[in-house]
Amino acid sequence: MNDSITHYRNGKIFTAADDGWAESIVVEDHKLRFVGETVYAEILAPDAEVIDLEGAVVLPGFVDAHTHLVMMGFALQKLDLRDATDLADIQSSIKQFAESNPDAPRLLGRSWLFSALDGGHPTREVIDAVVPDRPVYLDANDVHSVWVNTAALRELGIDADTPDPIGGRIGRDPVTGEATGMLYETAMMLYVWPKLAELASDEDRDAALALAFRHYLEDGVTGAVDMALGADELASLERALDAGGGTLPLRVAAHWLMTREDNEADNVRQVHDVIELHERVQGPWLRIAGIKIIIDGVIDSCTAAMKEPYSDGTNAEPIWDLESLIPVVTAADAAGLQIAMHAIGDEASEIGLTALEYAIAANGDIPRRHRMEHLESITRDNVERLARLGIIASMQPVHADPAIQENWQAMLGDYRVNRAYPWPEFTEAGAVLALGSDAPTAPHPPLPNMFIATTRRSAIDPSLAPNLPGYALPLADALAHATRDAAYSCRWEDVTGQLVRGKAADFVVLKQDPFTEGVDSLLTTEIAMTVVAGSVRYDATRAEKTEAQHTETR
Numbered sequence: 001m002n003d004s005i006t007h008y009r010n011g012k013i014f015t016a017a018d019d020g021w022a023e024s025i026v027v028e029d030h031k032l033r034f035v036g037e038t039v040y041a042e043i044l045a046p047d048a049e050v051i052d053l054e055g056a057v058v059l060p061g062f063v064d065a066h067t068h069l070v071m072m073g074f075a076l077q078k079l080d081l082r083d084a085t086d087l088a089d090i091q092s093s094i095k096q097f098a099e100s101n102p103d104a105p106r107l108l109g110r111s112w113l114f115s116a117l118d119g120g121h122p123t124r125e126v127i128d129a130v131v132p133d134r135p136v137y138l139d140a141n142d143v144h145s146v147w148v149n150t151a152a153l154r155e156l157g158i159d160a161d162t163p164d165p166i167g168g169r170i171g172r173d174p175v176t177g178e179a180t181g182m183l184y185e186t187a188m189m190l191y192v193w194p195k196l197a198e199l200a201s202d203e204d205r206d207a208a209l210a211l212a213f214r215h216y217l218e219d220g221v222t223g224a225v226d227m228a229l230g231a232d233e234l235a236s237l238e239r240a241l242d243a244g245g246g247t248l249p250l251r252v253a254a255h256w257l258m259t260r261e262d263n264e265a266d267n268v269r270q271v272h273d274v275i276e277l278h279e280r281v282q283g284p285w286l287r288i289a290g291i292k293i294i295i296d297g298v299i300d301s302c303t304a305a306m307k308e309p310y311s312d313g314t315n316a317e318p319i320w321d322l323e324s325l326i327p328v329v330t331a332a333d334a335a336g337l338q339i340a341m342h343a344i345g346d347e348a349s350e351i352g353l354t355a356l357e358y359a360i361a362a363n364g365d366i367p368r369r370h371r372m373e374h375l376e377s378i379t380r381d382n383v384e385r386l387a388r389l390g391i392i393a394s395m396q397p398v399h400a401d402p403a404i405q406e407n408w409q410a411m412l413g414d415y416r417v418n419r420a421y422p423w424p425e426f427t428e429a430g431a432v433l434a435l436g437s438d439a440p441t442a443p444h445p446p447l448p449n450m451f452i453a454t455t456r457r458s459a460i461d462p463s464l465a466p467n468l469p470g471y472a473l474p475l476a477d478a479l480a481h482a483t484r485d486a487a488y489s490c491r492w493e494d495v496t497g498q499l500v501r502g503k504a505a506d507f508v509v510l511k512q513d514p515f516t517e518g519v520d521s522l523l524t525t526e527i528a529m530t531v532v533a534g535s536v537r538y539d540a541t542r543a544e545k546t547e548a549q550h551t552e553t554r
Helices: 038-044 069-075 087-100 124-128 150-156 186-199 202-218 231-243 264-280 322-334 346-363 380-389 406-412 415-419 423-429 446-455 475-482 484-489 519-523 540-553
Strands: 006-009 012-014 024-028 031-036 049-052 057-060 062-067 107-112 136-140 145-148 168-172 179-185 221-229 251-257 286-294 338-343 371-374 392-395 433-435 507-510 527-532 535-539
Touching: 006 038, 024 038, 031 038, 062 433, 062 475, 062 484, 069 107, 069 202, 069 221, 069 231, 087 107, 087 124, 124 145, 124 150, 124 179, 136 150, 145 150, 145 186, 150 179, 150 186, 168 186, 179 186, 202 221, 202 231, 202 527, 202 535, 221 231, 221 286, 221 484, 221 527, 231 251, 231 286, 251 264, 264 286, 264 322, 286 322, 322 338, 322 346, 338 346, 346 371, 346 380, 380 423, 392 423, 392 484, 406 415, 423 433, 433 475, 433 484, 446 475, 446 519, 475 484, 527 540, 535 540
Parallel strands: 006 049, 012 057, 062 221, 107 136, 221 251, 251 286, 286 338, 338 371, 371 392, 392 433
Antiparallel strands: 006 024, 024 031, 057 507, 136 145, 145 179, 168 179, 507 527, 527 535
């Protein structure tokens, strides 16, 4: 760590605080000693090392309010199918990937879109046609279902007699009952995830975590809220903490992923296990914040719990119904844990808010800061209710990208698509809105995420028409939601999220100025520097010189 005094001057510093902007910041002992006008910074720290920002824009370090670190690191190594346009394209990509990795015992892919199927069905035979001899696992873009081939089903031990788990479903042939190759929600979590975790080594997980950290620093992220922590992920984070001498490359708060069991005692027991972890893991760089409960699924695969049926007449039951949810939420609330609830469908948010009301009534006036994740479809009444209860709305602009909305809109097919991802409604109601990425279900870089937030246009294909542009956010507001409010969402408001005196020196320097060059520049702007706790963790100039040296050596 750098204990010297450093004066970053001549910048356009967006503080995400009431004062708005500053010219200089002075860093000492890993914290911001001064933020304000350059003339006063020079008086305060006349002997400081000076770094001239040359008019560059400086932002508080982004806090990804919802991500999955180890999963993201693994996903970055998988075959990316997001750009595949149809079944033939998907098959061609899998075939090329298989040929490029002849020794891989199994093939892993991600991010295929339901809209690419063009009315077709994701069956094992489609994959078998190009890779019949090795297990293939393809995560859907939303990471709430996985498409596998026959070899993978065999490896998982899934056949016609395998039961559906609570809250999940194995896709089956309606005549024979044989598994078709699609595993939805908890069927994926309980069959695929443990198998792949068993096959991965600690070294694999540590490498994936390191890769996620590197990408985040390169993209200006200085803190992250991990939303699906388990024993393997915690062990990897703690090894990284030890290797870093008690620090991590960026700050991490984490929520332990709850598993829906078939009885109240086993569900509540998990809460008590997390209470012990919460008390043990409470450091400045890594802490267990609370629990994560996945109430429902996603709209793309019709597994989100909706008040009214989907366009095909079907609907989905919640993974956690109200009866099973209330004891867990009440126990966690009483213990001071933060509760984060995945609620995409409008019925799921209704269930979650009702459970929280029960818990608040049972436990009385105690400090609490709970969250609801995604909220892609929610009634106006429940927006108001969420704000009244003081629940944080944790949402991800990247999920509203028009390039991935075709199937989402088709599955609802009615008036509900006109209130999709209604971000401003939450702040207008008085709620805190925290923005993140939900990587690896979506790209993790925050600047393209901010482009979608401020335009409702596509970062994948900017030529597409915007998705309900009336819900776009002003640039300054979007940045504050992704920094200040994201920090608040995990109780870091006294530590980071704003560039004000006394807080951590977590900030990012941009190569371009989106305030003067326009929000379209967010798609091309690069990160010049990322600083965490006063230490430069990424310097684009240094990285470019290193790459040039490697190129010359080669």
